[in-house]
Amino acid sequence: MDLKAYLLERKRIVDGALEKFAPRTDGPAGEVARAMNYSLFAGGKRLRPILCMAGSAAVGGEELAVLPVACALEMIHTYSLIHDDLPAMDNDDLRRGKPTNHKVYGEAVALLAGDGLLTEAFVLMSSAELSGIDPRSLMKVIGLIGRAAGYEGMVGGQLVDIRSEGTLVNSSVVEFVHTRKTGALISASVTAGAILGNGSEKQVEAITAYGEAVGLAFQIADDILDIEGDPEKTGKKTGGDAQKKKITYPSVFGLSESKAIQSKLVEKALGAMEQFDEKADPLRHLASYIIERQQ
């Protein structure tokens, strides 16, 4: 399968759907909608939406039917980037080579834009029944994605991440941070797709195992790109994590052991896919892409 063509086509579909679901910028509060859209259309890979679509396809579901949930996942991801970049958090000026949200709109608006995107994600998911999805499955998915994003998932991971900066941590802390800060939402994306595609309990379980492995591998790949990546492709200088004394897999395990862990995770993800037919091929290829990507 031609993964590059697959990714390009899915990105085009997701971008089109996001345009449709994006906040309207008319009215007195248009400034916050513009700030939301600035980050929503700042050049993301749309990995979470694509994983959601691929998760649905793998169990024989209709991948276009999950688009509202897929786009909601991208909104949640985008909100988390806006808030993480704020001066009170990571204090970043650039994201994907462009000024961060608060650099363009100011801190107050950036804070509200994040709040607005997080909220809009749930509004969008609550409307997804319109395209014929069983409301009970949708409730399950809203709970799943909410828990992945909340204090036991992404928010909790971000807390421990900032609290650990500059400290010596052991392997269980960096695993805690990575599985929650990044892994949880990636894993929820693919599981949500499988639930919405009416996968069996056994299928959803296997896809969740895939998602957990791939989600952690994705963040380790990010850590490695921060050391070995090409700034032209990643849109950021290398060495940023070390400079900020971020906890990363390479800082805890070393670079070569991190790569070994990453490969084992991809193997684990592929193993979880064994029971699936060729409809799971996109997930199989995505697992390798996630650690081989250059941005």
Add this chain to the structure above:
Amino acid sequence: MDLKAYLLERKRIVDGALEKFAPRTDGPAGEVARAMNYSLFAGGKRLRPILCMAGSAAVGGEELAVLPVACALEMIHTYSLIHDDLPAMDNDDLRRGKPTNHKVYGEAVALLAGDGLLTEAFVLMSSAELSGIDPRSLMKVIGLIGRAAGYEGMVGGQLVDIRSEGTLVNSSVVEFVHTRKTGALISASVTAGAILGNGSEKQVEAITAYGEAVGLAFQIADDILDIEGDPEKTGKKTGGDAQKKKITYPSVFGLSESKAIQSKLVEKALGAMEQFDEKADPLRHLASYIIERQQ
């Protein structure tokens, strides 16, 4: 009816449910859960949950069945207070006479605590089907509450509010801010109750009209309390709005005209209740309480 006893009893029920639904503070990310709970249990009146319960009771619904949604409304309200108090926004040190969240936990944790509460609200609502509520009604309510909280509601109102500080505004701007920043979630609270209680379309419409009137009246009452309130009861010094050059009804219409508008809104709210029987008495009494309250 004895409103004081009614409010006390409902507050006790809501506080009990919130204790049950509150984030767990064990585990490495316990600090963010403690920060969430600090503001969640900082002495709120629980007005939105009580309005949600009263909205359900008015149409003959079981008021205890709406508790997960009622508590989610309080979480959303609490998140908005935490973020509004941040230095990038209103920069407040005190809330209800206690140090604000970021004064206790720092800006980063307060930001995350707000994010966590907003997210947890939707997790909680997605679980409400367990207590026997029709998932289609629940989807409608999640969308309604999300829109009230989002960029077209509370978030948008907050944006225009901070952008208008210190400027001369006309009556339509202050009405825009108040109906969205405060009115939208109050209105959604009572409407959500009516939907979950299986009210007819006509009943839900009337209760929405009630909620819109009462929601705006509530914020005007807040503006007036900031001038005439007793700091012992409100937990804050008077004159704060004028000092911060906030846009308020008294600053646009004057104090006596603001009181007249407020009274008309309460009349309108009571008018919307005409088609209801005595099960709507709590809503009727709450309309008057909202402008007569001293905190």
